[in-house]
Amino acid sequence: MEKNIVLIGFMGAGKTSVGRTIAQKLGWTFLDTDQEIERLNGLPVHEIFRRYGEIRFRSEERLLAGKLVTRQRLVIATGGGMVKYPENVELLKQNGILVWLKVGPEIVLRRVGKRAADRPLLRGKLNIEEIGSLLAEREAIYEKIADVVVANENKSLDELAREIIQNCLSTSPSEEKRHQDK
Ligand code: S3P
Numbered sequence: 429m430e431k432n433i434v435l436i437g438f439m440g441a442g443k444t445s446v447g448r449t450i451a452q453k454l455g456w457t458f459l460d461t462d463q464e465i466e467r468l469n470g471l472p473v474h475e476i477f478r479r480y481g482e483i484r485f486r487s488e489e490r491l492l493a494g495k496l497v498t499r500q501r502l503v504i505a506t507g508g509g510m511v512k513y514p515e516n517v518e519l520l521k522q523n524g525i526l527v528w529l530k531v532g533p534e535i536v537l538r539r540v541g542k543r544a545a546d547r548p549l550l551r552g553k554l555n556i557e558e559i560g561s562l563l564a565e566r567e568a569i570y571e572k573i574a575d576v577v578v579a580n581e582n583k584s585l586d587e588l589a590r591e592i593i594q595n596c597l598s599t600s601p602s603e604e605k606r607h608q609d610k
Contacts (some may be wrong), residue, residue, distance in 0.1 A: 430501040433596055434520050436570055438513050438563055439547050440539035440587070442496035442580050443505035446529065451503040451588040453607040461492055470490075472535065473507075477548040486513065495521040509549070519572050525596050528574035529588075530567075533583065540561040575599055 433450060435443040444460050451458035462473050465488045469476055475486045489507060493516040496504065504524065511517050511526070520526065536559050541546055544554055553559065571577075576595045580588060 430500070430523075431596075432496075432500065432504055432524035433592065434504045434506060434526050435592075436526055436574065437508065437580075438531060438535040438566055438570075439474055439508045441508070441529040441531045441548065442585075444527055445585055446588050446592065447503045449585045450592055453589055453593060454501075454503070456501040456503050458503050458505070459496075459499075460539070461489060461510055462505075462507045464492060465489065465507075466557050471498055471548070474546055474548045479531070482548075487603050489513075490516060492571055496520065496524075499523070499587065512566075513567060515585035521573075525575045526573055527576045527578060527592055528551035528570045529580045530570075530577055531579075533563050535581065536563065577581060 432446075433456075435447050439559065439607055448458050450456075465476070466472055468490065471479070473485065476488070486509070489510045490513065493510070496502070497519050500523065502524075504520070506520070511520070517526075533556050537554065537556060540550055540559075541554055544550060549562075550559070550565070551561070554610065576592070576599060578588065578592055583591070
């Protein structure tokens, strides 16, 4: 398995937690795109949004996607909106298998509700209806680009990590091609 494992999915899907677990199991490096952008800018994501707007945050994501193209043996947890942009998807797919961690709106509400201040796009939208409609928009994208889909419901971190590793191992080059051609 040469390609990076790139976790995609909505806010609160569990990308960071499971990403760390996968990296530990494989002995690979874990990288969370939000945390990396925070480190590079010396500011939390919500503060980048507040001071400079979403457009600045998206351009940081684009720059980072460009830098990751040459890196190997990485488990990457992406911010939920990073793959909205086809150029980021193209870059991440060059050396990565895109794994969609799929969750329903109830779980998102439960997880994100606790740390709502960290998610500027959900401010004032913490109810099932609003989360459901943003989730539906995003799912249309995740579904189109994912090489592997894994449901993150009622599973331990360990089970989920094993399932993802197994799925990535069995994603042969020909299968990846088939997905890309869709
Ligand atoms: C965003 C998701 C967040 C973060 C930013 C925007 C999005 O990351 O990148 O607040 O557009 O879905 P998480 O998915 O890690 O919460």
